[in-house]
Amino acid sequence: xxxxxxxxxxxxxxxxxxxxxxxxxxxxxxxxxxxxxxxxxxxxxxxxxxxxxxxxxxxxxxxxxxxxxxxxxxxxxxxxxxxxxxxxxxxxxxxxxxxxxxxxxxxxxxxxxxxxxxxxxxxxxxxxxxxxxxxxxxxxxxxxxxxxxxxxxxxxxxxxxxxxxxxxxxxxxxxxxxxxxxxxxxxxxxxxxxxxxxxxxxxxxxxxxxxxxxxxxxxxxxxxxxxxxxxxxxxxxxxxxxxxxxxxxxxxxxxxxxxxxxxxxxxxxxxxxxxxxxxxxxxxxxxxxxxxxxxxxxxxxxxxxxxxxxxxxxxxxxxxxxxxxxxxxxxxxxxxxxxxxxxxxxxxxxxxxxxxxxxxxxxxxxxxxxxxxxxxxxxxxxxxxxxxxxxxxxxxxxxxxxxxxxxxxxxxxxxxxxxxxxxxxxxxxxxxxxxxxxxxxxxxxxxxxxxxxxxxxxxxxxxxxxxxxxxxxxxxxxxxxxxxxxxxxxxxxxxxxxxxxxxxxxxxxxxxxxxxxxxxxxxxxxxxxxxxxxxxxxxxxxxxxxxxxxxxxxxxxxxxxxxxxxxxxxxxxxxxxxxxxxxxxxxxxxxxxxxxxxxxxxx
RNA sequence: GGGGUCGUAGUUAAGCUGGUUAUAACGCCGGCCUGUCACGUCGGAGGGCGCGAGUUCAAGUCUCGUCGGCCCCGCCA
Numbered sequence: 001x002x003x004x005x006x007x008x009x010x011x012x013x014x015x016x017x018x019x020x021x022x023x024x025x026x027x028x029x030x031x032x033x034x035x036x037x038x039x040x041x042x043x044x045x046x047x048x049x050x051x052x053x054x055x056x057x058x059x060x061x062x063x064x065x066x067x068x069x070x071x072x073x074x075x076x077x078x079x080x081x082x083x084x085x086x087x088x089x090x091x092x093x094x095x096x097x098x099x100x101x102x103x104x105x106x107x108x109x110x111x112x113x114x115x116x117x118x119x120x121x122x123x124x125x126x127x128x129x130x131x132x133x134x135x136x137x138x139x140x141x142x143x144x145x146x147x148x149x150x151x152x153x154x155x156x157x158x159x160x161x162x163x164x165x166x167x168x169x170x171x172x173x174x175x176x177x178x179x180x181x182x183x184x185x186x187x188x189x190x191x192x193x194x195x196x197x198x199x200x201x202x203x204x205x206x207x208x209x210x211x212x213x214x215x216x217x218x219x220x221x222x223x224x225x226x227x228x229x230x231x232x233x234x235x236x237x238x239x240x241x242x243x244x245x246x247x248x249x250x251x252x253x254x255x256x257x258x259x260x261x262x263x264x265x266x267x268x269x270x271x272x273x274x275x276x277x278x279x280x281x282x283x284x285x286x287x288x289x290x291x292x293x294x295x296x297x298x299x300x301x302x303x304x305x306x307x308x309x310x311x312x313x314x315x316x317x318x319x320x321x322x323x324x325x326x327x328x329x330x331x332x333x334x335x336x337x338x339x340x341x342x343x344x345x346x347x348x349x350x351x352x353x354x355x356x357x358x359x360x361x362x363x364x365x366x367x368x369x370x371x372x373x374x375x376x377x378x379x380x381x382x383x384x385x386x387x388x389x390x391x392x393x394x395x396x397x398x399x400x401x402x403x404x405x406x407x408x409x410x411x412x413x414x415x416x417x418x419x420x421x422x423x424x425x426x427x428x429x430x431x432x433x434x435x436x437x438x439x440x441x442x443x444x445x446x447x448x449x450x451x452x453x454x455x456x457x458x459x460x461x462x463x464x465x466x467x468x469x470x471x472x473x474x475x476x477x478x479x480x481x482x483x484x485x486x487x488x489x490x491x492x493x494x495x496x497x498x499x500x501x502x503x504x505x506x507x508x509x510x511x512x513x514x515x516x517x518x519x520x521x522x523x524x525x526x527x528x529x530x531x532x533x534x535x536x537x538x539x540x541x542x543x544x545x546x547x548x549x550x551x552x553x554x555x556x557x558x559x560x561x562x563x564x565x566x567x568x569x570x571x572x573x574x575x576x577x578x579x580x581x582x583x584x585x586x587x588x589x590x591x592x593x594x595x596x597x598x599x600x601x602x603x
Numbered sequence: 604g605g606g607g608u609c610g611u612a613g614u615u616a617a618g619c620u621g622g623u624u625a626u627a628a629c630g631c632c633g634g635c636c637u638g639u640c641a642c643g644u645c646g647g648a649g650g651g652c653g654c655g656a657g658u659u660c661a662a663g664u665c666u667c668g669u670c671g672g673c674c675c676c677g678c679c680a
Contacts, residue, residue: 039640046637059640079630096638104640121631124614127641132614135672188680208680235679355606355676444680457680555673565672 005076008114013084020056024105026089031108033058034084034116036146037077038126047074048107051083052126054151059098059107060085066109074110080119080126086112134557138571141562153551153559156275160547161228163274164248167267173224173250178213180206180230186513186521187458189233192243200588206232209540211457212525214251215497218536219528223253228543237566239555240489240545244564250494251538257480257496261436264484264492264539268434268546276550280434284484288439297331297414299440302488304433305426307417309333309410312401315386321378323362327403331413334391335420338398339365339372345423352419353402356412362401366393418488432549435485442466442479443510451512456481458511459504459525460495461537467503470510480537491546494539501529 016032035053047062062074066087077083087110098104123140124132128149137144144150165175184191184205191205207213209231217225227249234243252260265284272278285303292301295308309331316324324330335341341349350361364373364387371384379387391399400416402409421427442462443452452474454460462470466477481495498504504526508518518526547559557563564570584591 039642041639041642042636043639043642044636046639048639048642050640057640061638063637093638096640098640101640121613125630125641129641130614133610133672135610136614138672185680189678211680233679236677238679239674241679357676454680460680566674567671569671571672 005115005118007117008084010084010114010116013086013114015084018055019051019053019058020102022058022089022103022106022108024091027091027106029089030086031089032084032086033060033108035082036119036126037079037081037083040077040079042075045071047071047077049074049077049083051085051108052146052148054155056103056148057101058103059092060087060110060113061107062110062113067111070110070113073115074113077115078119078121080122081115082117082119084114084116085110135565135571138557138563138565141572145561150558153547153553154561156551157543157547157559159275160271160550161543163271164267165228166274167270168224168226168250171224171263173226174222175227176217176222176225177227178207178210178217178229182207182213185212186517187454187511189235192232192234195587195589197586208233209247210249211459212522214249214538215459215525215533215536216528218251218253219531219533221253221534223534223536225252225538226250237564237568239557240548242544242556242560242563243568245556245560246543248492248541248543249538250540251536253534253536255535255537257438257482257537260494260496260537260539261482264494264541265434265436268484268492268541272432272550278432278550280432284434284436286436286438289437289441290439292437293410297410297412297417298488299437300483300485300488300490301435301437302418302421302427302433302485303435304428304431304487305421307333307335307420307426309413309417310390312387312390315390316379316383319378319383320380321375323375324401324403327409329406329409330401330403331409332387332391332399332401333413333417333420334393334397334399335424336394337396337424338420339367339396341365341398349400349416349419353412353416356415357405357408358402358412359404361412361416362403364399364401366395366397366399368395430552431487433487437483437485438481439463439478440481440483441475442470442477443474445475452510454507454511455479456493456495458507458513459497461498461503462507467506467510474510482539484539484541486546486549489545489549490542491549492539492541494537496535496537499529499533499535501526504529 013032015034019033019035022031033051035051038050038052038057041048045064049060049062050057051060062071064071085108087108089106090109092105092107122143123136124130124143126143126146128147181194181204184193184203185208189208191208194204194206196202196204210227210229214225229247229249230244231247232244237243250264252263269280272280287301289299292299294311295301297309310333311329311331313327313330316330319325346361346363353361362375364371364376387393387399393399400413402413441455442460444455446453456479461480463478463480469477479495481493483490484492498507505518544556544559548556551559553559562570562572569575
């Protein structure tokens with residue numbers, strides 16, 4: 001970069017087209033383009049510069065026919081310099097067209113240009129093909145976002161959000177904003193806290209979702225509400241989880257689950273069509289939670305391929321193989337053609353299932369003349385016949401088994417199934433398989449707290465008669481909740497809510513939330529329920545995940561403009577950061593050094 | 604809280620069992636070039652291997668610690 005270069009002012013120059021707009025039909029027009037220099041090809045007496053903006057790339061030619069002066073001056077131009085060029089659109093010479101780019105038939109013969117800004121050499125090239133480390137990309141996120149492939153994700157995201165807004169607006173939904181500074185809730189994820197200056201010692205919490213506010217809006221008579229809204233959860237990150245993320249939050253009054261699901265299904269279908277021209281099925285298939293766990297081992301099945309799990313507990317109940325005979329649950333998955341797996345690959349899969357608490361991985365390779373397996377010798381003829389029957393075993397298959405506690409067996413085999421689907425190329429590229437999962441249990445056992453907690457949230461309505469069932473069969477009581485799953489990802493979930501005070505109090509009681517605590521934490525809700533709360537329910541979509549899947553991105557970070565790292569840090573701004581003592585004093589906060597740091601100080 | 608993996612010129616990577624002046628490509632700087640499009644061509648500069656200890660005659664190479672990126676388990680109603 002040369003510091004001595006004189007920059008030009010924009011003055012009265014106005015952009016006539018974006019850099020992706022011009023075609024052969026524009027030949028002859030005088031145009032003005034503005035953008036960044038993508039590549040420079042300097043031939044001495046002739047210079048090509050590809051000018052880039054959000055719209056695309058156009059080749060600008062600096063040549064004597066256009067302007068000797070411009071050509072002379074253009075030698076100083078470098079990559080990422082910001083330019084405005086005026087010139088004539090002309091057809092490229094015979095045989096020089098570039099069919100690889102949309103504007104490849106033409107070029108702009110520069111008659112005059114302005115150097116609007118210079119640029120330091122970027123830390124990584126601004127190209128789709130590059131593979132700079134994510135650390136560097138996040139530090140210079142604004143440069144990363146110049147890359148067309150990444151920018152395309154945000155263009156897609158915009159189209160998706162506009163489509164959703166159009167759809168909901170068309171149905172008479174009211175977009176209402178809810179507070180970001182709100183009250184901490186005891187259940188659920190860890191809250192992000194914001195200290196109060198005006199009430200020292202008290203804290204706001206950032207919302208994990210606008211759940212209670214949207215219910216209150218139903219009590220306000222805003223019978224159809226939606227919001228595209230940031231939510232915050234202070235939990236560990238994953239490829240598909242950020243501490244702040246966006247929900248499309250929806251709530252309706254005077255409806256049952258059927259109406260909400262149809263509305264939501266139609267919204268997603270419309271959005272896929274409008275934003276990405278993807279046709280989703282006319283009717284989304286449905287499955288109960290129990291079926292999902294039985295056949296897929298997870299509550300968010302990827303139904304793009306088979307390999308269903310099979311419960312063979314009863315087949316091997318009397319087996320000589322003690323691992324099977326004594327297990328709470330024994331399930332298996334048959335992989336057609338899987339007998340070709342090498343010992344190494346099976347070892348790798350064994351390591352994989354150990355992540356989920358499995359002790360090992362039992363398998364049988366079905367050979368022409370025998371069952372090759374570490375434990376086949378324990379199997380009686382009856383058991384073999386039972387397994388053949390249960391799995392539909394054929395020669396060339398491999399069957400994997402898992403035995404033990406039900407949760408572990410399902411988690412291990414459910415995730416093994418996904419792994420196998422990948423390994424055997426069973427997942428069709430570019431296909432989208434939505435699925436409703438319904439009839440969730442109301443409660444979920446928390447082994448750590450040794451109690452039952454709400455599976456969805458404590459405002460979820462029980463199915464008819466299931467509130468009564470809670471006492472004798474807490475695990476069997478079902479709720480009126482539903483999830484929308486896409487390609488094995490949970491993209492949305494909701495429920496019909498409790499809308500009468502007595503049921504809500506009974507639910508709190510069932511969750512072990514006492515009267516006093518219920519009053520302290522949710523008094524405002526219980527009071528609101530006394531003043532004529534309508535029956536209502538809703539759904540919330542994880543917008544980032546939805547766009548991630550639609551864009552074919554591997555991480556949610558690729559569809560969030562300024563995402564955080566796995567340690568929840570922003571490498572661009574270096575947030576979170578320390579604050580001054582004065583700021584802390586105003587908030588009535590005194591930091592204490594953690595024990596770990598104390599030791600370090602002493603050392 | 605735990606498991607895995609990675610960290611070497613501006614960037615992406617190579618560097619086997621520890622051993623002369625740490626390689627390459629791209630980028631960068633300078634020269635030449637009128638049809639390139641990841642232009643070509645000639646020449647040049649640039650790092651001491653994330654950080655800190657240790658072992659050793661000798662450490663990108665081994666050990667320990669630490670910081671950071673990514674993936675996962677737990678967690679995420």
